[in-house]
Amino acid sequence: MRVWTALAAATVVATGCYNFDSFSRCWDASCHPGDMVVPEDAGGVLDASRVDLTPDASVESPPSCARLSRTCGASRDRSCCESLLVPAGAFLRSDDSDFPAAVGDFRLDRYEVTVGRFRKLIEAGGPGTQVAPPPGGSGAGVMPGTGWDPAWNGQLSMNPATIRAALRCDAKYETWTDAPGANESRPINCVDWYEAFAFCVWDGGRLPTEAEWNYAAAGGNDQRPYPWSTTPSDVTIDPSYAVYNGAPLAVVGSKSPKGDGRWGHSDLAGNVWGWVLDWYGAYPKPCVDCANVAPAQVRVLRGGSFGSSASVLLTMMRPNAPPSHRDNSSGFRCARNAR
Numbered sequence: 001m002r003v004w005t006a007l008a009a010a011t012v013v014a015t016g017c018y019n020f021d022s023f024s025r026c027w028d029a030s031c032h033p034g035d036m037v038v039p040e041d042a043g044g045v046l047d048a049s050r051v052d053l054t055p056d057a058s059v060e061s062p063p064s065c066a067r068l069s070r071t072c073g074a075s076r077d078r079s080c081c082e083s084l085l086v087p088a089g090a091f092l093r094s095d096d097s098d099f100p101a102a103v104g105d106f107r108l109d110r111y112e113v114t115v116g117r118f119r120k121l122i123e124a125g126g127p128g129t130q131v132a133p134p135p136g137g138s139g140a141g142v143m144p145g146t147g148w149d150p151a152w153n154g155q156l157s158m159n160p161a162t163i164r165a166a167l168r169c170d171a172k173y174e175t176w177t178d179a180p181g182a183n184e185s186r187p188i189n190c191v192d193w194y195e196a197f198a199f200c201v202w203d204g205g206r207l208p209t210e211a212e213w214n215y216a217a218a219g220g221n222d223q224r225p226y227p228w229s230t231t232p233s234d235v236t237i238d239p240s241y242a243v244y245n246g247a248p249l250a251v252v253g254s255k256s257p258k259g260d261g262r263w264g265h266s267d268l269a270g271n272v273w274g275w276v277l278d279w280y281g282a283y284p285k286p287c288v289d290c291a292n293v294a295p296a297q298v299r300v301l302r303g304g305s306f307g308s309s310a311s312v313l314l315t316m317m318r319p320n321a322p323p324s325h326r327d328n329s330s331g332f333r334c335a336r337n338a339r
Contacts, residue, residue, distance in 0.1 A: 062203040063124070064117035071185040072111050073253035073266070080117055080185065080252065082110040083205075083336055084264050086212070089220040093211060093283055094316040095232075101211045101287035104142060105338035108208060108216050110265050111252040112272055112333045113199060115175050116184035118191070121199050122160050131158035131202065139201035141209060141337065145293045146277055148201060155324060156194045166190065166326065173328035175249060185251045187272045187331040193299045193323035196275040196332035205334035209291040210278040210318070212335055213302045217269070217315040219262030225314055227261035227268040237313065242270030243306045244313055250306075269313035272331030273301040280320035298322055305329035 065081035072080040086108050093099040125131050133153045140147030157163065167176035169190035175183045176190060191199075200206050208216075218224050223232045228241050241259040243250045253266040261268045268274075279296040292300075298320035304313035307329055311317075321330070 062205070064113070064120045064199075064203045066120065068116055068120070071116070072114065072251065074256045076185065076251065078110075078253060080111055080114050083107045083334075084110050085338060086216050086263050087220075089215070091215050091218055091220050092223060093214055093287070094318065095218065095223050095225070096316075099283045099285070099287070101215070101283075101290065103209075103212050103215050104289050106141075106208075106212055107205075107336040107338055108212065108263075108265055109205070109333045109335070112187035112267050112274065112331050113196075114185050114252055115177070115188050116180065117203075118176075118188040118199060119180065119184075121202050122158075122163055124202070128160060130160070131198075133158070134198050134201040139197060139206040141206055141212075141277070141291070141335070142289045143209070143291050143293070146206075146209070146291055148197065152194055152197075156198055158198065163195070166192075169326045170328040173249070186249050187252055187267070189249070189272050189328050189331050190326045191275075191331060192326045193275045197277075200332070200334035203334055205336040207275060207277040207332065208335035209289075210276045210300050210302065211287055211290055213268075213274065213276050214315060216263060216265055217261060217303065222262055224262070225316075227265070227315065228259050235314075237310045242304075242313060243267070244270040244304060244308050244310065247306055267303075269304050269315070270308065271306055272303075273305045273319070273327075273329050274303045275330065275332040276300050276302055280318070301330060 062081055065079060068080060070077050070079050072078045084107065086106055088104045090100065090102040093101050121131060133156050134148040136150040137147035164178055167190045168174050174190050175186045175188055177183055197207050217227050219227070225232065225235045226237055226241070229235065239247060241255055243255065250271060252271065256266045260266050278292040278300045279294060280298045280300050281292050281294060281296050284290040284292050301319050301321060304317065
């Protein structure tokens with residue numbers, strides 16, 4: 001198994017994207033790591049009186065939320081595993097008429113994966129027990145070739161001690177703690193692409209494709225510049241909509257409902273970047289439930305982070321990084337095939 005280490009910053013090669021070339025703790029040139037403070041949140045400790053035993057109809061019941069308190073959302077009373085239907089439709093990728101796309105129905109988790117949910121995977125096999133890699137082909141969407149490749153097994157170590165050490169990639173800004181504490185409802189960060197994929201498979205889902213993520217964030221044919229925008233020309237943004245511009249990493253859903261997308265998803269912009277399935281490259285054409293599965297050097301991330309400027313949170317932006325990259329700004333959410 002490889003040794004987990006934080007990689008040097010990646011370079012974005014697409015016009016309109018940003019270079020991650022001089023910051024070890026953030027992903028765009030407007031970010032000032034020294035200005036970021038992530039205070040302890042006294043409300044983050046699990047409350048046994050709110051254990052989620054009877055989720056409502058919009059909530060999936062995956063392993064990561066088994067007997068996990070409802071501590072997500074603005075009022076800290078929502079299940080962290082809500083998964084909402086995104087209805088089929090067509091739109092323009094990156095709001096560009098040269099790149100039309102269509103996606104079928106799918107479900108997308110309302111929230112970014114939290115520390116508490118990720119802890120469930122690490123502890124799944126019992127104390128000191130390594131969780132097995134995903135089975136070959138698992139975690140596939142509707143497009144062939146999107147499932148787990150056993151050739152990636154060597155890039156993934158789910159040994160509890162190893163992964164705990166890897167999740168401590170930044171002593172000041174990491175959200176992981178070895179014991180449950182105040183960060184359980186904040187997004188997990190310092191995860192690489194392999195870990196994100198493996199978690200989603202274990203949790204009964206998969207990583208969203210770039211087209212699915214872009215469709216959900218842009219509100220489909222609404223073509224929203226930000227997930228909450230009311231028109232295609234509405235670029236209203238301030239800290240009441242998203243966690244960005246050096247604000248502290250927040251409980252997932254803390255800006256809900258004001259910052260939610262068209263179908264109710266929180267933090268599609270800000271808080272942490274989200275890994276998606278695709279390799280980075282030219283958009284596939286044509287695109288009907290498409291994904292870029294041609295091997296390349298880097299994978300796509302979407303959505304901006306707590307360290308990003310407002311322009312980086314736009315739904316058209318598509319930075320990238322090596323799949324083994326880990327950073328205090330990188331997290332993820334899972335998609336699920338529609339039932």
